[in-house]
Amino acid sequence: MTVCLEIFHSIPDVVWSGIIASVLTLSGVLISNRSNTSRLRIQLQHDSSEKARERKATLRREVYLLAAEELTKANSHLASLPQADLAKTNAADGLQGFFAAAAKLQLVAEPQTALLVNRLVGAYGELLLRLLERLMPLQKAKSDIAINDQLYNKAQAEVQRVLTEMAKFNESAQVNDLVFGALQRSCSAYQSQANDYANASHAAWTEFNTLNVKFLRQLLVDMKLxxxxxxxxxxxxxxxxxxxxDLEAxxxxxxxxxxRMSLQIDNMISALQGG
Incomplete structure (x- = not known):
């Protein structure tokens, strides 16, 4: 121990000054490096957070815009349901795009937004079920129109066929009152059938138009809700x-x-009924 102390005392002060200066310099470098590392870590965390926020904003923007687009399509689809043939198409198909977009929206939206969207999807589902019930009489009227139109065309074809036979009979200068009388009776019978089918089709169209006006008026109330x-x-x-x-605005x-929409629909219905 004494030897070590003597060795330390034998080192000139100049050397000690150099050692102390070196230690201080090294300490400054270490402190500076640590500070730079800390700042770099904070910067990287900030950049990462900003990029994550930008990715989320971009994703939300795409999903939200898609949901808004599909929402407009869904409203148009509901208004067009009276014209659809539900025997060939699924009434819910026109809402699938909105339902899918809403499901995506709920994954990326804030909790409050997701909750409100979920309620809106439920409201559309309930409305669709109510509309299907109202559409049944409309579908029956459309079916009656199609059936009577088909039978009318068939009866008219028979009328034309018999008239052609009558024309051939006259042009061939045949004289057979029994045959010609049978042709006349057939023509009258088919023409009577055609008239009956035309009247039935007209009645079905009147029923359809009445139900369609009622459907649209009620749909407007539902869409307001x-x-x-x-x-x-x-x-x-x-x-x-x-x-x-701005909620109030x-x-x-x-x-x-x-x-305005209600007024325009009322004007359109009045014009159609007046015509």
Whole structure:
């Protein structure tokens, strides 16, 4: 121990100054490196967070815009249901795009938005079931129209066939009252059938038009209720996307749109009924 102390005391002060300076320099470098590493780590975390936020915003934007597009298609589909042949098509097919887009939206949306969208999807499902019940009389009227039109065309074809036979009979200068009388009776019978089918088709069309007007009027009421549920969904979507949203302004605008739409539909129905 004494030898070690003597060795340390024998080292010149200049050497000790150099050693101390070196240690201080090394300490400064280590501290600087640690600070730089800390700043770099913070920067990387910030960049990673920003990129994740950008990816989420981009994904949400795509999903939300798709949902808005499919929502418009769904509304148009519901209005066109009276013209559809439900024996050949599935009434729910026109809503599948909206249901699929809504499912994607619920995966990336904020909890409040996802909840409101889920309720909106449920409202559309319930509305579709109610519409299917109202569509049954319309489908029967359409079926009656198709059947009577087909029978009318068949009877008219028979009338034309018999008239052709009568024309050939006259042009061949035949004289057979029994044959000609039979042709006349056949022509009259087929013409009577054609008239009956035409009247039945006309009655079915009248029934269909009456039911269609009733359907559209009730659908407008239903869509107004659906529209009231759409407003908070749109508000939350805009909030998720970082867009401003004025609930009162959107509410007023939606009510104004429904009022104008209702007036236009009433005018259209009145014009059709007047014609």
């Amino acid at each position: 659906i529209g009231d549920q759409q407003i908070p969904v749109l508000i939350e979507i805009r909030r998720d996307l970082g867009l401003t949203a 959107m509410q007023s605008q939606m009510e104004e749109q429904w009022a």
